[in-house]
Amino acid sequence: MSTLKILFVLYPGVTHLDFTGPHQVLSRAPGSETIVASLGGQDIEAEGLTFTNLADLSKVDRCDVICIPGGFGTTAAMLDEAFMAQVRRLGADAKYVTSVCTGSLILAAAGFLKGKRAACHWAWRSLLEPFGAIVGEERVVRDGNTITGGGVTAGIDFGFVMLEELAGRDYAEAVQLGLEYAPDPPFHSGRPELARPEILAQVKARMASATDSRSEAALEASRRTEPA
């Protein structure tokens, strides 16, 4: 049996829990090799944690699962042609094209989400639209071989959906027990429709400063996916 290659693609400004969550789940898939890579194998700093010993994206020959996490760096990443060329190359042959959080914007900029339903962090879902993607509001959205998770912590739910797909339900349930994944948040404010209006307003206001530049970047990236 050949080894199943699961690739996590890092870039500067990634949010670490976007990939450490699903990595902890998926690195336990039987018969698999988990590769964590960046452009040139550069170390990646992510909100106070620095990841080293990364594979060089350009030297990863292929993968079965490509997973792109999100973060505030998505905007710069989707306009970085050297980075995007590697995402396009590796995603084109992958059996599963996947993301967590705003990682779906990178998949979209790579041209993988045209006409497909996909998830994204709730605050940035509308940025999928210029790419011709269809916004899904579920925590994990599946459209054929494209499986995308919502914001940050949705990566863990995504990880278990993916692990069931790769290794079957019994195996995935055993890993869930091993990781004691029976979440029990002390309060319930994790989606716009659950949050108190004043909390939602506060978070939206904080994000507003980034909205214009991110929208512009998404438009620019969407133009690049059009035939010249």
Next chain:
Amino acid sequence: MSTLKILFVLYPGVTHLDFTGPHQVLSRAPGSETIVASLGGQDIEAEGLTFTNLADLSKVDRCDVICIPGGFGTTAAMLDEAFMAQVRRLGADAKYVTSVCTGSLILAAAGFLKGKRAACHWAWRSLLEPFGAIVGEERVVRDGNTITGGGVTAGIDFGFVMLEELAGRDYAEAVQLGLEYAPDPPFHSGRPELARPEILAQVKARMASATDSRSEAALEASRRTEPA
């Protein structure tokens, strides 16, 4: 206002999600500095991810919150006197003494849990007993200034309990919305009492091979906490 120092203590064989989960939450505490440290500042490999740029534990002068994650390396760590000396020194002055998963065994071995209720990964809870700790089966257990989380993913729930403590409920709810923490596992096998009996038996069988050596290590560490 002085900066609130939040310290995560890493060691070889730590489980990365045990600390990346609460780190993603707590590093957003206002007016705080998050320090991630290891003995000698050595890089830490954790199930396929390598963390670098770590602070040297012996050079951290003090902290307000000490958080010890768990992992299969806890057994070796709690018998490593140089490591334990730093945990004892930093924990003794901390305002909050905290852990995730089997990190509570290290707190216990440091002498911080005598007569206290504490959480641990479900499979290793009984190892708290030789230290005179009282096992709590909740996902997050609080006993005075000691706040401990259960296995692996409980670290995120712990993070939000801790963030509410440090920054208030409104702030914690805003971070929960930002991290989209409205978990929705695709199946429900994350605690022994939820798992199907055959899945529980399978996971217990896999852990059995480690049980004897871990129990021995806990006994040895507990003897070291007794006055000579």
